[in-house]
Amino acid sequence: MPSKKGAKWVKNPEDSILRWEYYKKQDPSRTQEECEILAMKRRKARNKGSVEYYELHYPNLSHEEHIRMLVEFQENYKKNQPTHIEYWINKYPDLPTNEQERLFHDYMRSTNGGCIEFYERKYPDKTPEERQKMLDDWLKKHQVSQPKLVGDKNPGHSKNTTDLERKQRSPKCIEFYELRYPNLSHEDHLRMLNEHKSNVTKILQDPKNQVLCIEYWLDKGYSIEEAEQKLTNEYQKRSFTLEKCIKKYGDEEGQKKFEERQIKWQKTLHEAFGKSKIAQSHIANQIINDIKSKYDGETEYLVNKYSFDFRYKNILIEINGDYWHCNPRLYKPFEFNKVIGKYAHEIWKKDELKKKIAEDEGYLVYIIWEYDYRKNPKETLDKCLLFIHDNISN
Numbered sequence: 532m533p534s535k536k537g538a539k540w541v542k543n544p545e546d547s548i549l550r551w552e553y554y555k556k557q558d559p560s561r562t563q564e565e566c567e568i569l570a571m572k573r574r575k576a577r578n579k580g581s582v583e584y585y586e587l588h589y590p591n592l593s594h595e596e597h598i599r600m601l602v603e604f605q606e607n608y609k610k611n612q613p614t615h616i617e618y619w620i621n622k623y624p625d626l627p628t629n630e631q632e633r634l635f636h637d638y639m640r641s642t643n644g645g646c647i648e649f650y651e652r653k654y655p656d657k658t659p660e661e662r663q664k665m666l667d668d669w670l671k672k673h674q675v676s677q678p679k680l681v682g683d684k685n686p687g688h689s690k691n692t693t694d695l696e697r698k699q700r701s702p703k704c705i706e707f708y709e710l711r712y713p714n715l716s717h718e719d720h721l722r723m724l725n726e727h728k729s730n731v732t733k734i735l736q737d738p739k740n741q742v743l744c745i746e747y748w749l750d751k752g753y754s755i756e757e758a759e760q761k762l763t764n765e766y767q768k769r770s771f772t773l774e775k776c777i778k779k780y781g782d783e784e785g786q787k788k789f790e791e792r793q794i795k796w797q798k799t800l801h802e803a804f805g806k807s808k809i810a811q812s813h814i815a816n817q818i819i820n821d822i823k824s825k826y827d828g829e830t831e832y833l834v835n836k837y838s839f840d841f842r843y844k845n846i847l848i849e850i851n852g853d854y855w856h857c858n859p860r861l862y863k864p865f866e867f868n869k870v871i872g873k874y875a876h877e878i879w880k881k882d883e884l885k886k887k888i889a890e891d892e893g894y895l896v897y898i899i900w901e902y903d904y905r906k907n908p909k910e911t912l913d914k915c916l917l918f919i920h921d922n923i924s925n
Contacts, residue, residue: 549574564695568710571699575711579604582711594714613638633752640751644669702727738863743769745865759865759874766867814901815840815850821912822848826919834892837885844923847894848915849886853901856882860902895922 547553551566561569575581585597592600609617619631619638626634640648650662657665689697698706708720715723738746742765748758771792777785819830819841828843841848853861857868857875864876871878886896897918904911 564693567693567695568699571710580608614642629750632750636751645673743867744863746863762865762867766869770869814852814904818850818899818904818912818915819848822915822919825916826923834889834894837888839889839896842894843919845894846919846923847889847896848899848919849896850899851882851901856900858900858902860900 549570551563551570554566554569555561555563572583576583576587578584580601582597582601585592585600586594589597589600606617609615610621612618613635616632616635619635623631623634637648640646641652643649645666647662647666650657650665654662654665685691695706698704699710701707702724705720705724708715708723712720712723734740738744739750741747743762745755745758745762748761749755753761771789773785773789776789776792779785780788822828822841822843826843828841828846830841832839832842832847834847839847840850851858854868855871857866857878859875859879862875864874864879866875867873868875868878873881886898889896895918897915899911899915
């Protein structure tokens with residue numbers, strides 16, 4: 532194998548220590564999979580960020596020592612690279628965590644040609660319009676020039692790799708850990724695999740990593756107003772509209788596709804949440820019928836312009852569907868209800884206003900949540916009946 536930096540591999544793969552053919556030539560009794568593992572370890576041994584590097588250069592040390600040296604290298608590397616959050620934590624230890632993260636994200640955007648911050652840093656003398664044009668040109672150029680690596684064009688496609696190679700590249704497979712940590716037991720490999728799955732789940736569930744959560748945009752340094760606008764734009768991109776259907780399928784076919792999708796969506800919505808008015812839903816009707824068996828009151832009772840599901844004397848009962856009222860136990864303040872067209876905190880504010888108006892008129896308001904009723908119907912109904920019994924006035 533040529534040692535000069537930048538030199539290409541020799542044409543004959545059997546002479547390259549980085550290829551599986553070399554190990555097959557050395558010992559023909561080895562299987563191809565065994566040779567691939569040996570070649571993979573040798574390739575990784577060139578990188579200080581791999582435990583194989585320390586196993587090769589320090590063969591007399593234990594595996595624990597190799598791991599310690601690897602972790603030490605990784606920690607020092609991250610502290611000296613502004614492309615890692617550890618660099619900013621180390622450089623500004625007295626700043627709060629959100630400020631350290633903001634500096635990190637600002638730097639990353641300023642080095643990315645696909646972000647406006649890159650052109651603001653590099654061309655401070657140009658106008659915002661000129662910088663925006665440069666960004667648009669960059670995006671247009673890279674969208675055209677980058678071919679999609681789909682099908683057999685993908686280097687990781689099944690035609691180009693073996694099943695073992697694909698598993699060894701994926702931290703979702705136990706083979707990934709068996710290759711990198713051959714001295715550890717199967718139980719250790721399994722533990723590492725489960726830890727990886729757990730960490731991925733936590734990351735995916737973190738609102739800061741979800742583009743459809745307000746926290747994602749706030750974490751990137753945007754103000755509340757800017758983050759709300761970004762969030763709205765993202766929802767609009769994902770919305771299913773007639774214009775998009777016509778553009779994709781043509782006038783006639785697009786209209787047909789849109790109508791079919793709307794019918795299917797409405798049917799699914801109806802099955803999931805009942806009718807559009809929660810008072811007319813199956814759950815609400817069941818609750819009201821059970822209450823009326825004890826207290827004969829009015830349904831759909833109006834207070835000013837607001838309708839309440841049930842009234843008995845000075846008691847108002849309101850039944851809130853989890854979806855339509857964005858149950859706070861299930862939704863975050865800036866989650867967007869696409870059907871209603873409002874954020875959860877806006878829906879809560881409206882519900883609070885409705886409750887306050889009724890209370891100002893002298894009523895006592897009791898809220899029943901769909902979540903509670905589904906979880907324990909009898910207990911939820913008993914609490915409601917007890918509230919009526921304790922608070923009714925003649």
